[in-house]
Amino acid sequence: MRSLFTPRTPRIAAARKLHRRRDRDAARRFLAEGPQAVAEALASPGTVIELFGTTEALHRYASLSRAATDAGAEVSEVSDEALAALADTVQPQGVVALCHQTDVPLATALERRPRLVAALAEIRDPGNAGTVLRTADAAGAGAVVFAGDAVDPFNGKCVRSTAGSLFHVDVVRGPDPVEAVTAARAAGLTVLAATGYGDADLDSLADAGALSVRTMWIFGSEAHGLSADVLAAADHRVKVPMYGRAESLNLAAAAAVCLYASARALRASRSDRP
Numbered sequence: 001m002r003s004l005f006t007p008r009t010p011r012i013a014a015a016r017k018l019h020r021r022r023d024r025d026a027a028r029r030f031l032a033e034g035p036q037a038v039a040e041a042l043a044s045p046g047t048v049i050e051l052f053g054t055t056e057a058l059h060r061y062a063s064l065s066r067a068a069t070d071a072g073a074e075v076s077e078v079s080d081e082a083l084a085a086l087a088d089t090v091q092p093q094g095v096v097a098l099c100h101q102t103d104v105p106l107a108t109a110l111e112r113r114p115r116l117v118a119a120l121a122e123i124r125d126p127g128n129a130g131t132v133l134r135t136a137d138a139a140g141a142g143a144v145v146f147a148g149d150a151v152d153p154f155n156g157k158c159v160r161s162t163a164g165s166l167f168h169v170d171v172v173r174g175p176d177p178v179e180a181v182t183a184a185r186a187a188g189l190t191v192l193a194a195t196g197y198g199d200a201d202l203d204s205l206a207d208a209g210a211l212s213v214r215t216m217w218i219f220g221s222e223a224h225g226l227s228a229d230v231l232a233a234a235d236h237r238v239k240v241p242m243y244g245r246a247e248s249l250n251l252a253a254a255a256a257v258c259l260y261a262s263a264r265a266l267r268a269s270r271s272d273r274p
Contacts, residue, residue: 005052005078007085012078015052015098016085021152024101030154032097032166033087035061040164041097042067047167050074050098054083057094064095073097088156101154102171106145106180109170110187114142115266117189117216118259121147121177121226123251129153130161131252132219137165139256139263144169147177147218177218177226181233184216191216191234193226194258196248198239202261205238211265217258222251 005012015031017023024030029049032041041047042064051068055077058065068075078086086096109117118136123129129151133144146153153159153171175183181191190213192205205211218234220226231237240249240257249257 005082007082012082028101034093038095038097040167044167047099048073048097052078053095103173106172106175109143115214116141117143119145119218121220123150123221126151126155126158127161128251130158132255133162134165135256137168139259145172147180177230178233189214189216192238193234194219198237200236200238202240211262212269215262
């Protein structure tokens with residue numbers, strides 16, 4: 001019987017390095033932690049390279065072990081110490097998948113003619129970014145663009161915050177925000193820039209039927225918002241109306257409001273077709 005992998009086992013030592021972005025980028029690999037993320041990764045063909053798990057966890061999540069084996073991935077039993085070295089949480093759930101990075105070029109994502117796209121410009125908080133990606137998936141977006149100097153979508157906290165949605169949509173990394181806007185418009189998408197100082201109101205656009213077209217929403221960081229160049233390049237600069245006394249919404253809440261407004265309009269436009 002093969003002994004358990006320990007923190008010193010070469011494959012564990014190599015995987016641990018993926019906590020650093022430069023090592024993830026060099027290897028084109030990342031770690032997905034926890035049974036939900038692992039299950040979603042395994043449902044994405046060709047994504048999982050190896051499943052690491054403690055003896056207890058591989059017994060508890062036997063279906064993941066079977067799915068990994070069926071997918072041609074290695075299944076490796078590891079010690080509690082080795083699992084802790086791979087995990088990025090204080091109380092890991094016993095399983096971690098070694099995965100291929102799944103991002104695609106912007107041109108590839110746009111060629112698939114998504115009806116709804118979310119773009120994150122210079123957003124650095126992984127929890128916020130992951131939550132927006134998850135919301136975009138729930139709203140039916142086909143792609144999420146991490147533009148400019150944005151957080152790495154394969155950062156451990158970002159991966160967890162997506163709750164598996166990372167594996168459901170096209171993820172694009174790195175294009176300059178203005179170039180992303182220009183490319184989206186050239187591909188036939190209307191680009192809406194979310195800003196508290198917008199000259200267009202979300203409700204007014206919805207009432208006018210302006211949200212029932214293929215759309216890319218672009219969101220900036222809470223601290224700095226969108227640059228003047230990005231705002232100028234967009235088709236509309238859109239604010240979410242405030243009916244109470246709150247000064248503003250945080251990024252994730254604003255993104256949810258905007259994306260679902262578009263999703264509802266797009267769904268209604270499809271149902272109206274003969």
